[in-house]
Amino acid sequence: MERSDVKCFAVMGLGKMGVDWVANLLEGGYEVVGFDTDAGARERAPGALAKGLGWIGKKRHPDEPNFADEAAAGFRVVDSEEDFAAELGSCQVLLEVILEDLDLKCEVLARVAPRLPDDGLVWTNTSSLSVHTMGVASGRLEKFVGTHGMNPVYQMPAVEVVRHRDLSSETLALTVEILEGMGKSPFVATDVSGFWVNKHLVPFMLEAMRALERGEITVEDGDVGLKGSLGHPQGVFKLSDFIGADTMYRVSMAMYLQTQDPRLYPPAILARLFKNGEHGVKTGKGFYEWDGFKAVKGRDFSENVITSSDFLLEV
Ligand SMILES: NC(=O)c1ccc[n+]([C@@H]2O[C@H](COP(=O)([O-])OP(=O)(O)OC[C@H]3O[C@@H](n4cnc5c(N)ncnc54)[C@H](O)[C@@H]3O)[C@@H](O)[C@H]2O)c1
Incomplete structure (x- = not known):
């Protein structure tokens, strides 16, 4: 043809x-x-x-x-x-x-x-x-x-x-x-896990989510920092909201299953967004609150900071 x-x-x-x-x-x-x-x-x-x-x-x-x-x-x-x-x-x-x-x-x-x-x-x-x-x-x-x-x-x-x-x-x-x-x-x-782009992008994005879970950064500071310092067009949290927490979770879990690389295991914060239907732009709420395609404000995830050994049992 x-x-x-x-x-x-x-x-x-x-x-x-x-x-x-x-x-x-x-x-x-x-x-x-x-x-x-x-x-x-x-x-x-x-x-x-x-x-x-x-x-x-x-x-x-x-x-x-x-x-x-x-x-x-x-x-x-x-x-x-x-x-x-x-x-x-x-x-x-x-x-x-x-x-x-x-x-x-x-x-x-x-x-x-x-x-x-x-x-x-x-x-x-x-x-x-x-x-x-x-x-x-x-x-x-x-x-x-x-x-x-x-x-x-x-x-x-x-x-x-x-x-x-x-x-x-x-x-x-x-x-x-x-x-x-x-x-x-x-x-x-x-045809390797993550091909070329996601092989680099996914572990990077999941590490940013883990930093949020450790209380090291806020959503908005995280994105402002990456935009202004590394020239990213939007920052990782906004990008994740555009991709959708459901797709982000499925992609990282699929890559984890293919490689057994612990860096690819989806963090609890991502699993929770997926499970709660807070998928990002398409549902109006994710790491940000959204009005259509406009991010209204970064959400406060301080309650998701892992502070005790029983944390995962409490959510
Ligand atoms: N969202 C992103 O940023 C992004 C980027 C690159 C690649 N992808 C890939 O693109 C694909 C779609 O992702 P998306 O973000 O558009 O997801 P989405 O959830 O927005 O859309 C998927 C659609 O598939 C439909 N569907 C499910 N089973 C079906 C079937 N048997 N026949 C016909 N339709 C069916 C669903 O109803 C849904 O509307 C996935 O493979 C994803 O990994 C997504």
């Missing part, structure tokens, strides 16, 4: 990353059909997409006043996995963006990936799971590749293209070509 043969992407999972990918794909001129098992996510998708396309239009297509509406016309949502699978026959790429759970991803891929045309590709946006294992489950290992987009996908240029040992050189080259054609900056990493 050549790049010019690729006309349609099927996007499975319309959460934060899925919808942002859809915006970027529509900007690239592709048709997109999307599906999510959650009816709420399917209903929210057009509104979230309009926001993303609005941003892209303003920043990258200022001379096209109808950019967002015209681009949005290329997107359709279907209501069942069966309808989605039926659409795959006329798509060239399936992009998997469902939640970070290896068993779930493998199960769903085994059901739907065989419905693609023989030369169809599968991309996965996983941030930490074994791309090879998912490729085996999909039944098309040589055509299965990691395309780890950064959050928010349409603003961040890099895409980590994850090469596993059985990936064909044709799939790798075509994937890089498609991404470059969309204006992205792909780079190739290997």
